[in-house]
Amino acid sequence: MKLPLDDLGKCILRLAGGGILLFHGVFKVFTDIEHVKRLVETAGLPAVLAYGSIIGEFIAPIFVIIGYKTRLAALIMVINMLMTIVVAHRDLVFERNDFGGWMIETNMLFLSIALTIAFLGAGRYSLSKGKGLWD
Numbered sequence: 001m002k003l004p005l006d007d008l009g010k011c012i013l014r015l016a017g018g019g020i021l022l023f024h025g026v027f028k029v030f031t032d033i034e035h036v037k038r039l040v041e042t043a044g045l046p047a048v049l050a051y052g053s054i055i056g057e058f059i060a061p062i063f064v065i066i067g068y069k070t071r072l073a074a075l076i077m078v079i080n081m082l083m084t085i086v087v088a089h090r091d092l093v094f095e096r097n098d099f100g101g102w103m104i105e106t107n108m109l110f111l112s113i114a115l116t117i118a119f120l121g122a123g124r125y126s127l128s129k130g131k132g133l134w135d
Contacts, residue, residue: 007130010123011067017113018064021077025058043087056080064117067126072134077114081107 028036036050056076063073085093085107092103102108121135122128128135 007123007125010117010120010130011125013113013120014064014067014070014117014122014126017077017110017117018061021057021110021114022061022065025054025056025061028053029058039088045087052083053080056083064114067122067130067135068128069134070122070126070128071118074114074118078111078118081111081114085111 033050033054036053037047040050041047057080060073060076060080063069064077085104089104089107095103097103122130124130126135
């Protein structure tokens with residue numbers, strides 16, 4: 001049985017996950033993509049792949065927030081977060097911070113939120129009204 005609050009929960013999850021990740025994307029778009037290019041090159045990959053972070057942290061979160069092609073956008077966010085772990089934080093995967101927290105907990109939180117959105121879809125309170133294969 002689908003509860004009436006399910007769609008509201010999906011909306012809150014989309015706004016929170018997409019909204020917070022969007023701040024990272026805005027920073028990269030308007031301030032510092034060069035840092036990401038250096039990280040990508042250090043990992044032995046072509047610098048042009050750094051622009052994928054703009055897709056994963058700026059464009060995809062906007063789609064998630066408005067609820068259009070939500071599942072596809074969320075999957076792009078998942079891939080983006082996996083890449084951030086592999087490219088920028090691979091040495092921290094098994095490390096803890098000074099307070100006992102996991103060093104990549106923010107990345108994993110974004111990844112988990114995006115994966116959850118990919119499974120749940122946009123819901124009724126979205127541009128697509130939750131209808132369609134990717135919504």
